[in-house]
Amino acid sequence: MNYGLKSAAATSANASDRLALIDFKNLITRDPLGIMGSWNDATHFCNWIGVTCNPSKERVVILSLEAQKLAGSIPASIGNLSFLTGINLRSNSFHGQLPQEIGRLLQLQHINLTYNALSGKIPTNVSRCTELRTLNVSYNNFIGEIPDQLSSLSKLVELGLGANNLSGSIPPWIGNFSSLFKLSLALNNLQGGIPSELGKISGLGHLQLYGNYLSGQIPSSIYNISSIYFFSVTQNQLYGQLPPDVGLRFPDLEVFAGGVNNFTGPIPVSLSNASRLQVLDFAQNSLTGTVPAYLGRLQSLVMLNFDGNNLGRGEIGDLNFFGSLANCTSLVVLGLGRNHFGGELPSSMANLSTQLQIFTVGENVLQNRIPAGIHNLVSLISLGLEGNYFNGSVPDDIGMLQNLQGLNLNVNRLSGLIPTSFGNLTRLTRLFLEENRFEGSIPPSLGNLHNLENLNLSSNTLNGTIPKEVIGLSSLSIALVMSNNSLTGSLPLEVGKLRNLVELDISGNKMSGKIPDTLGSCVRLERLHLEGNQFEGTIPETLKNLRGLAELDFAENNLSGKIPEFLAKLPSLKLLNLSYNDLEGEVSAEGLFANASAVSIEGNDKLCGAAPQLLLPACSRKRNRAKLSLREVILISVGVAFAIAVSCSFCLY
Incomplete structure (x- = not known):
């Protein structure tokens, strides 16, 4: 829409919008792309970059300046853009506080301020924007507790407060947001338990609570939300067992992550029914038993990470499930390190996904040789076999893994020569061979x-x-x-x-x-x-x-x-x-x-x-006595002899 230039003839409302935008421009301190250059008197403000107006009333309805490398602060006069329905300043460097005047924008439906440097408390006046569907201020520096006033935002579909410095507990009233689909409170300093009231959000699909200090067990009501497809509670202080039927309760599950907690018990076999599962990550817990072979049914699996648990019995056959993982042709990460897996590393590992980039099975009790077929894993970036009982020589074939960046064979019983084929691993940045029996x-x-940074x-x-x-x-x-x-x-x-x-x-x-x-x-x-x-x-x-x-x-x-x-x-x-x-x-x-x-x-x-x-x-x-020169010695000797002669001559008289 091309708007004609208006100056003196502009209505007071139009002038109010223009002045608010000028205030916004005046607080920009960095504009490497020259975006604000278009915000000038030669062009109607509705034609300025990032500004969208209502065609009939010529009022600003959207301010969208995503990823424009802008820096500055947000003026209080933004509250004068009374027709504003959406503001998107994502991925810039705005700082300072979000003004309380934003609560005057009663028609606002979408706020996206993610990936900036805004600070202070979340303004309580946002609660007056009751038409809000999206409130996302993740990845800023907000502090304080989640304001109880936000409980009035009953139409929210997305609430993103993650990656700030928020404290306190998760408010139970979030469970009243019946339209909520995405909830992200990750990477804060939240404490206490997960409210059972969240289980009332029947349409919730995306739940991110990772990176906090949450404790207790996951309420059973959460597992009744069959629409959940993204579930992450990684890095908290949660405990308890995973429900045996979790794979049936979450049939649309794509991400199921609870690493770095205190979960116990076996890996639920029912997860094999979550056919869309891409990420299964419960590293650093206290899970027991073994890895179900049925997980090989998950053909969309990209990450399978059980590093740092108590899986395995230290016996032959602990890794029999490897054969079934050949069906997971998209697997990129396989983490089985720091468990109790025994027996041998099966030759069937050669049939794992050719997309596999990270494979860790270090710090177990595996024995025998490293299978030569490991060279089939041509996409490997990181290979961790440390802290086992592997013996014999290292297969020359490892030198064929030319994408390898990290190779860890520490603390085994490997012997023989260090393969000269390691010289082919030109992308290697880390090579760890300590505490073995290499010779020569x-x-x-x-x-x-030439990319090596760490050699041991x-x-x-x-x-x-x-x-x-x-x-x-x-x-x-x-x-x-x-x-x-x-x-x-x-x-x-x-x-x-x-x-x-x-x-x-x-x-x-x-x-x-x-x-x-x-x-x-x-x-x-x-x-x-x-x-x-x-x-x-x-x-x-x-x-x-x-x-x-x-x-x-x-x-x-x-x-x-x-x-x-x-x-x-x-x-x-x-x-x-x-x-x-x-x-x-x-x-x-x-x-x-x-x-x-x-x-x-x-x-x-x-x-x-x-x-x-x-x-x-x-x-x-x-x-320290200085050494005398030969000339000085002669002069002193002559002087002493002369003095003695003179003395003797006096004695004659």
Whole structure:
């Protein structure tokens, strides 16, 4: 609709709308897309971007500026847009309080202010907007309790108050909203129980209560709402058993999530009847029994997550249900870690969904070898097999999982060589192989992993030198840990390329040579552990560049020379261990060295001074006698001889 330009001839009502919009514009502090540029006198306000008017009365009925990257606050004069039926400011950066004047908009039906930075309390005057169907202010910074005045909004279809800082309890009067279809109170600080009155909302389909501090059991009345398709109470303090017939009560269920609570009992077999189920997530509870094979009927399943329960009996056959999961061809996440599953990892896992991206079965009691057929899971991004009893060698076929970003084989009984095929996993960011029985040398092919951020090879029986291809991976930014092996040789100078590394731990090996000066280039280091090796020479002065260093441990080496003064002044250093070396000289009594609990320097017999708590002997204070030149010696000798001769001549008289 093209509206003609009106200025002096405009009605007072039109002028009121225009002035309210100008107030809105004047409070915009950031407008990178230039949206407010169209809000000018050259164009009728009904033609401004984001503004929709009633054609016959030329009154603003909708203000919609979703995702326009705007920042600013909402003026009180917004209450003058008396014909407004909808306001949508979703996904911007509006801040400040939502003005009470919004309660003057008696025709308002839809409010969407999600994903902003609005703060203060939810204005109680919103309760006057009795025509509201949608009230969604999720993902802001609102505080306080849910106002009881909102109980007058009896026509609400959607109530979204999630992801704020709301406190108090869930009001029972929400159960009177007979038209409510979507209720989101997630990610707040709500406490108390779930009101049984919510069970009166017979048409409720979407219920989000996750991320609060709710306690007690889920009221049985909730399970009578057959229209529920989205149910999430994850991360609360709820307990009790899931109803055996829950899959029959919620026949349209698509999301059923209750992770991080205290639920007990078995997984209901009836869930296999919820044929639309896509997400089944009850991780970190206390569920018992095993996973029903009937879940293989859920062909729409995308996530099946039972990490961190008490499932399984530690026996052969605990994972027999794997075969049925081959029917779940859309499965992306399969979480079975930290349970009591025993027996072997079935070869039928090779038939799992080729869409599978996350597979965890760590911290169980699984035995035998890792099936070679694992290479069929070509979409895997994360594979967690840690904390089991897997033995034998790692299949070379794992090197075919070229989408893999995280591989965790920690704490098993794996042996043999680290496969050179790992070098093909070029998207890998995390590789954990510690506490196994790997032997031989570290394959230089790991140097191909240019996205690697975290590498842990500790507590194996690796030997040989550290390949410079590996030690120089500039992508390493979290940790490089190779402690407790039998690695030899010197630490390559390429270590200086690890400029973003936070932790370097090569302790408990047989490394020798000098500590490289290039370590001073690793300016983000917080933990540096080289203890239990055979390093020699002095502590590099370049380490003074490590301003964020919190832990430095060079104990049990062959270091010599003085303790550098800069160690007392490193601002973040909290733990320093230089014990059992061959260091000498006076130790500072200042800075970190004034805290005996933070410093360990025993086993260095040539050290002295320091704070009394370190129990070192006092330093000797002998006067330093300057050495005399040969010319000075001759002159002094001649002078002494002359003085003696003169003295003797006096004696003759």
